[in-house]
Amino acid sequence: MTQTALVARTHAENLDLLAHVAVNIGLGLKPGQELVMTASLDSVALARRITEHAYRAGAALVTTFFTDEEATLARYRHANDASFDHAAKWLYDGMATAFKSGAARLAIAGGNPSLLANEDPAKVGRANRAVSQAYRPALELITRHEINWTIVAGATPAWAAAVFPKDAPDVALAKLWEAIFFTSRITTADPAGAWREHDAALQKRAAYMNAKRYAALQYRGPGTDLRLGLADDHLWLGGGTTASNGLYCIPNLPTEEIFSTPHKERADGTVTATKPLSHQGAMIDGIQVRFEKGRIVQARATRGQEVLDRLLDTDEGARRLGEVALVPHSSPIAQSGLVFFNTLFDENAASHIALGQSYASCVRDGEKLSAEELASRGANDSLIHVDWMIGSAELDIDGVTASGAVEPLMRGGEWAAPVA
Ligand code: ZN
Numbered sequence: 165m166t167q168t169a170l171v172a173r174t175h176a177e178n179l180d181l182l183a184h185v186a187v188n189i190g191l192g193l194k195p196g197q198e199l200v201m202t203a204s205l206d207s208v209a210l211a212r213r214i215t216e217h218a219y220r221a222g223a224a225l226v227t228t229f230f231t232d233e234e235a236t237l238a239r240y241r242h243a244n245d246a247s248f249d250h251a252a253k254w255l256y257d258g259m260a261t262a263f264k265s266g267a268a269r270l271a272i273a274g275g276n277p278s279l280l281a282n283e284d285p286a287k288v289g290r291a292n293r294a295v296s297q298a299y300r301p302a303l304e305l306i307t308r309h310e311i312n313w314t315i316v317a318g319a320t321p322a323w324a325a326a327v328f329p330k331d332a333p334d335v336a337l338a339k340l341w342e343a344i345f346f347t348s349r350i351t352t353a354d355p356a357g358a359w360r361e362h363d364a365a366l367q368k369r370a371a372y373m374n375a376k377r378y379a380a381l382q383y384r385g386p387g388t389d390l391r392l393g394l395a396d397d398h399l400w401l402g403g404g405t406t407a408s409n410g411l412y413c414i415p416n417l418p419t420e421e422i423f424s425t426p427h428k429e430r431a432d433g434t435v436t437a438t439k440p441l442s443h444q445g446a447m448i449d450g451i452q453v454r455f456e457k458g459r460i461v462q463a464r465a466t467r468g469q470e471v472l473d474r475l476l477d478t479d480e481g482a483r484r485l486g487e488v489a490l491v492p493h494s495s496p497i498a499q500s501g502l503v504f505f506n507t508l509f510d511e512n513a514a515s516h517i518a519l520g521q522s523y524a525s526c527v528r529d530g531e532k533l534s535a536e537e538l539a540s541r542g543a544n545d546s547l548i549h550v551d552w553m554i555g556s557a558e559l560d561i562d563g564v565t566a567s568g569a570v571e572p573l574m575r576g577g578e579w580a581a582p583v584a
C-alpha cells in the first residue's frame with residue numbers, strides 16, 4: 165500500500181475535500197440526477213458542503229432527511245407501547261420510488277453509538293424490525309446495486325465523546341474529524357487520485373480471488389477455528405462498482421475490504437469477535453458463536469447478550485452469514501489504533517463476516533437471478549445485515565480449493581503474497 169505524503173489543511177478545506185470526494189468519487193453523481201441524502205442534525209455542516217458539490221456536479225435536486233438523536237430518545241421516553249411497531253413506511257416507499265426514477269443515494273453516517281444503550285432492548289428490537297421491513301423495498305435497490313450510492317462519515321459531538329472519552333468535547337470532536345479525514349484519504353496530496361489508485365488495488369485483489377475460485381476459507385486465531393464455505397458462483401468485489409444504472413460508484417468511504425457471499429449452509433466451527441459491535445445504539449461485546457452447517461447454534465456475548473439474542477431471532481436468515489470480507493491489518497483504519505464504534509470504520513479495520521442479508525452482486529449474474537435462484541447458490545436472505553469483526557494481527561486464513569488443496573491467504577492479518 166502506498167502512503168502519499170500528508171498535507172496540512174484547515175478544517176474547512178478538509179471538509180470541502182471530503183464533500184467533493186463523496187459526490188464525485190464515492191457517488192459518481194451524474195448531471196441531471198436527483199440525490200436523496202440522510203444525515204444527523206449534528207452533520208449539517210458536511211451535509212451543506214455535499215449539497216453544494218452535488219449541485220456543482222449538476223444535481224437536479226438534493227433532498228435531505230435529517231434525524232435528531234434527542235427526538236429519538238423522546239420517543240423511548242414518552243411514546244406509547246404500540247409506537248415501537250411503527251415505521252415511516254410512506255417515507256421509505258418514497259425513497260424506493262425516487263431510486264426507481266433515477267435518484268442517487270448518499271448517507272452521512274455518524275452519531276452516538278450508545279444512544280439507545282439504556283433503552284428497553286425489546287422496544288429497540290421492535291423499532292429496528294419495523295424500520296427494516298419498511299425500508300426493505302428501497303434497500304433492495306441498493307443491495308442489488310441498481311443505483312449509485314455511497315456512505316460517508318461526519319463527526320458528531322456524541323460520537324467523538326465515545327471514541328475519545330478522556331478528552332474535552334471540542335478536542336474530541338477535532339480528533340475524530342482528523343481521524344475521518346486521515347482514514348478517508350482526505351489528508352493526501354490528491355485525495356481523488358489516492359482514491360482512484362486505492363480502488364484499482366482493491367479491484368486487482370478481488371480479481372485474484374475470483375481467478376482462484378476457492379470453495380472455502382479456513383480461519384485460525386485466538387478463539388477462532390472456522391471453516392467457511394463460499395456460495396456457488398460467488399464473486400469477490402472490492403472498491404467501486406458499476407451500478408445497473410450505468411454509473412460507477414464507491415459505496416463506502418472509507419473502504420478497505422474485498423468481500424463475497426458465503427454459502428448459508430456451509431459454515432462450521434467457532435468464531436470470536438475481535439472488536440465490540442455497535443448495533444443501532446446498543447453495544448455488544450465479546451461475541452463468540454458456534455456454527456453448524458451454516459447456522460449459529462450457540463451465541464455468547466460478555467456484554468449485550470440480550471441484544472445479540474434478539475438480533476439473531478429477527479428471522480431465520482439472521483442466524484446465517486450473508487457476507488465474508490477480507491481486510492489487511494495494515495489498513496489506515498487499523499493503523500489509527502482507534503475503535504470507532506461505527507461499522508463503516510471498524511469493518512474496514514479488520515476482516516469480518518456479516519449476519520443476514522447477502523449481496524446479490526457478489527454472485528455471478530446475481531442481479532438477474534430470482535430470490536429462489538440466489539438461495540439455491542447459497543445466498544442468504546434476511547431483514548438484517550450486521551457486520552462484525554473477526555480479523556486481527558493474530559488471524560491466519562487459508563483458501564481451500566474445490567479439490568481440497570490448502571493455500572495460505574493471510575498470515576498474521578496480512579496478505580500472504582502480493583498480487584501482480
Ligand atoms: Zn463488509
Ligand code: ZN
Pocket residue numbers: 487518549550551
Ligand atoms: Zn457488510
